[in-house]
Amino acid sequence: MTLKIGLPSKGRLMDKTYAWFTDRGVEMRPSGDGREYVAHAGIAGLEIVLLSAGEIPRELGAGRIHLGVTGTDVVRDRLPVWEDQVAEIAALGFGHADLLIAVPRFWSDVDTLHDLDAVAAAFRRQHGQRLRIATKYHRLVREFLRAEGVADYRLGDSQGATEGTVRNLTAEAIADITSTGETLRANHLKPLRDGVILKSQATLFKSRQAQWGAAERSALAALLDRIGAAS
Amino acid sequence: MTQTERIRTETDRLLAAFEAVGAERFETGMLQPAEVLLDLYGEDIRARAFVTMDPLQGELMLRPDFTVPVVQAHLASGRGAARYRYAGPVFRQQTERSARPSEYAQVGFEEFGAGDAARADAQVFSLFSAVLSPLGLTVATGDIGLLRGAVAGLETTELRKGALLRHLWRPRRFRAVLERFSQPRPDPVPAMAEDVPEIGLRSRAEVAERLPRLAEDAAAPPLPAGQSALIMALLGIKETSANALSQLRDLAVDMPGIRAAVTGFDARLEALETEGVAADSLAFEASYGRTSMEYYDGVVFGFYAEKRPDLPPIATGGRYDALTRALGGASAPAAVGGVIRPELIAELERAG
Numbered sequence: 001m002t003l004k005i006g007l008p009s010k011g012r013l014m015d016k017t018y019a020w021f022t023d024r025g026v027e028m029r030p031s032g033d034g035r036e037y038v039a040h041a042g043i044a045g046l047e048i049v050l051l052s053a054g055e056i057p058r059e060l061g062a063g064r065i066h067l068g069v070t071g072t073d074v075v076r077d078r079l080p081v082w083e084d085q086v087a088e089i090a091a092l093g094f095g096h097a098d099l100l101i102a103v104p105r106f107w108s109d110v111d112t113l114h115d116l117d118a119v120a121a122a123f124r125r126q127h128g129q130r131l132r133i134a135t136k137y138h139r140l141v142r143e144f145l146r147a148e149g150v151a152d153y154r155l156g157d158s159q160g161a162t163e164g165t166v167r168n169l170t171a172e173a174i175a176d177i178t179s180t181g182e183t184l185r186a187n188h189l190k191p192l193r194d195g196v197i198l199k200s201q202a203t204l205f206k207s208r209q210a211q212w213g214a215a216e217r218s219a220l221a222a223l224l225d226r227i228g229a230a231s
Numbered sequence: 232m233t234q235t236e237r238i239r240t241e242t243d244r245l246l247a248a249f250e251a252v253g254a255e256r257f258e259t260g261m262l263q264p265a266e267v268l269l270d271l272y273g274e275d276i277r278a279r280a281f282v283t284m285d286p287l288q289g290e291l292m293l294r295p296d297f298t299v300p301v302v303q304a305h306l307a308s309g310r311g312a313a314r315y316r317y318a319g320p321v322f323r324q325q326t327e328r329s330a331r332p333s334e335y336a337q338v339g340f341e342e343f344g345a346g347d348a349a350r351a352d353a354q355v356f357s358l359f360s361a362v363l364s365p366l367g368l369t370v371a372t373g374d375i376g377l378l379r380g381a382v383a384g385l386e387t388t389e390l391r392k393g394a395l396l397r398h399l400w401r402p403r404r405f406r407a408v409l410e411r412f413s414q415p416r417p418d419p420v421p422a423m424a425e426d427v428p429e430i431g432l433r434s435r436a437e438v439a440e441r442l443p444r445l446a447e448d449a450a451a452p453p454l455p456a457g458q459s460a461l462i463m464a465l466l467g468i469k470e471t472s473a474n475a476l477s478q479l480r481d482l483a484v485d486m487p488g489i490r491a492a493v494t495g496f497d498a499r500l501e502a503l504e505t506e507g508v509a510a511d512s513l514a515f516e517a518s519y520g521r522t523s524m525e526y527y528d529g530v531v532f533g534f535y536a537e538k539r540p541d542l543p544p545i546a547t548g549g550r551y552d553a554l555t556r557a558l559g560g561a562s563a564p565a566a567v568g569g570v571i572r573p574e575l576i577a578e579l580e581r582a583g
Contacts, residue, residue: 106427109441114411117404121397122441123433130273131433142274149404151397155274166431188428 001211002047003219006059006068009050013202016094017069024227043226045219054078056205061085063209066216067223073099073177073200077137086205090229095202097177099137101195104166104173105188112194113148116173120152123172134158134171137197141175144197163187204229237577238336242318245338245571248362249316252354254340257315259300261322265290268299271557272525281322281333293322297339298554302566305343306559312344318573331543332574341568343555348565349495352530352550353502355567359534359546360508363571366579368534368545372472373519375399375549376492376529377479381462384488387412388451390444400525402518413459420446461486466518472500473511499530526554532569536579545579546571 007028008014018028028048049065056070057078069092079085103110110119120131134156135141141155156171163183165171175197178184184191204227210216232240250256266289268276280295294300297317305313318338325331340358345351360370382395391412398405420442429435465482468475479493503510520531529550536542548569555563 104427104430104433106424106429106435107433107438108421108424109438109445111421114408118394119433119441121394122437126437127432130270139278142278146275146278147403149398149401149407151273151401153274154269155277169432172431172433188430 001213001215002045003043003067003216003223004047004049004065004210006049006051006056006065006070008053008056008069010052013053013069013095017092017202020092020094021227026223026226043219043222045215046223057082057086060205060207061209063207063211066207066210066212066220068205068207069202070205071095071097071200072203073097073137073140073198075203075205076198077140080139085209086207089204089206089224090227092202092204095200097179097200098196099140099175099177099198099200100191101133101141101173101175101197102163102178102184102189102191105185105190107190110192112192113145113150116192116195117150117152120150124152130154131173132156132171133173133175134162134165135175136160136162137175137177140197163189234574234577234581237580238574241573241576241580242336242338245362245573246316246318248358249314249338249340252314252358254314254316254342257297257301257304257317257341258319259294259297259304259317261294261320262291263294263300264288265292267303267558268292268295271299271554275525279323281324295323296321296570297337298341298551298568299558301339301341302343302555302558305341306555306563310344311564312342312346314340314342315568316340336573337570338573339568339570341566343566344564345567347502348529348550348567349498349502350505351565351567352499353506353508355548355569356503356530356532357506357508359532359548359569359571363534363546363576366534366536366545366576369537370514371519371533371535372513372515373517373521373531374492374496374515374529375520375527375531376495377465377489377517378462378521379528380489380492381465381486382488384486385458385462386455388448390448391451400521400527402521409454409459409462413454415453416449416451418445418449420449457485465489468515468517470515471511472513472515475515475517476500495529520549526551526557528553530567536575539579539582542575542578543572545575 007017021028051059053070054074056068057075059065060068061079075082075086110116123131131153133153136159138155145153158165162174162176164187165174167187265282276295281293283291285291301315301317320334321337322334325333342351342355378399382392385392394408395405398408423439461482468478470478476497479496483490483493500510520527527549529552531549533544534546535544546569550567552565555566
């Protein structure tokens with residue numbers, strides 16, 4: 001049996017993940033034809049499975065991979081009982097991003113969730129519909145707003161270019177991942193002072209659902225020893 | 232008897248009991264248009280119900296309960312008073328760590344347009360109490376009307392009362408807003424952001440309209456000392472109904488806003504006695520039912536199996552005039568009713 005580790009298949013997240021492991025003596029580089037990555041780590045039975053970062057939570061949750069690197073944001077959004085399905089092994093220190101609520105910058109009357117709630121009520125009276133918040137993180141946003149007691153809004157699905165939805169009149173506010181705030185400013189949006197839903201970063205997760213035989217356990221122990229983490 | 236047979240027998244027994252008090256049969260489809268439910272309950276319902284998509288009709292929901300369809304049907308009929316009975320499966324997402332089913336049966340009774348609220352409340356409660364009596368359940372009751380009255384009677388601006396009334400059903404938010412209004416608010420009031428482009432459906436005029444209200448709110452004095460403590464004292468009442476009534480009368484001396492609701496509470500206890508319910512010893516909890524359903528705005532009740540804390544309530548119900556008004560306008564008929572879960576009764580019978 002092999003210890004399957006799901007890693008992001010493209011982009012900066014992929015490059016940084018491989019650099020992170022390589023720095024810790026778990027060397028990873030492309031195979032001869034460049035189509036797949038193999039671990040040259042001297043760790044018997046470690047197999048890399050390339051996946052899109054968004055698929056990794058699902059694969060971890062289903063136990064089809066033993067380990068995986070992805071953002072805490074997607075894990076918490078996609079896995080309903082994530083503490084039962086995965087465990088965090090190590091935060092990798094990159095891929096930092098905050099999931100936060102942002103509103104148009106000209107809304108000078110809105111600074112906090114209390115304002116957003118009051119404006120949502122007024123908006124509903126005025127326009128006969130709920131104030132729309134565009135996001136792709138439905139569960140996280142809904143749970144956050146419910147816990148904070150914000151009412152009279154509804155979520156609109158936006159799988160990309162979320163910052164543009166307000167200008168395009170498909171939403172009044174957004175909840176999205178932002179790493180710098182630059183994109184928000186460019187789109188005439190501003191974050192709410194108390195609207196940070198989650199601080200996310202790239203994290204190595206262990207699946208609680210996968211089959212953990214003796215071979216997988218010993219490969220995991222060797223890997224953890226190399227990267228200096230405890231399980 | 233198999234479990235399925237037990238459930239069917241129990242469903243038939245309950246429907247017969249509701250029919251015996253003149254409730255006509257109501258039926259509706261399992262797929263309901265999502266729009267009305269989303270409009271009433273917002274995102275909370277999306278987290279609880281199964282939403283699906285029809286290419287032509289748009290978003291549809293597997294019915295999460297019968298209440299909204301039965302209210303709509305009654306409003307559409309244009310009749311004043313009527314009683315309904317219904318039975319069938321309802322569907323709820325279970326995202327928490329629990330083994331609770333996503334599909335389960337409900338048997339319900341709803342009464343619309345009854346003139347005497349205390350009498351109607353008492354009759355519905357005693358009907359549920361009677362059909363459930365063989366099971367030896369514990370009862371919880373509450374009355375959202377008391378809190379509504381207490382808020383309406385606060386010495387503060389209409390704006391602040393409105394903000395609190397919106398959050399009657401969200402205890403944490405309600406408390407945060409109450410605390411906010413109990414403190415002086417020295418916040419500087421923002422000005423219009425002139426040099427920033429206007430984007431989206433909410434217009435600059437709407438911002439301009441809210442700014443003076445923020446100024447007004449910043450200038451409004453905090454709630455007089457003790458008013459928030461009185462509300463917390465009200466919410467803390469957990470007593471037999473007889474003792475609760477005497478505590479409520481004491482509170483009403485300092486809280487004129489609850490006087491009408493206390494009179495209604497008294498009248499309901501009397502009406503319950505008339506129906507043969509030992510009303511004085513009924514457990515009463517002022518904060519009961521605040522999180523179960525938005526739009527419950529009067530009496531609320533639940534029946535629980537004390538020996539089975541793992542089970543949800545066997546039956547729940549209450550008065551929801553706010554829901555019929557939300558769907559039918561200010562002149563919509565009053566409504567009170569409840570639902571029973573026959574498979575839980577079957578489970579209690581099976582376990583002996």
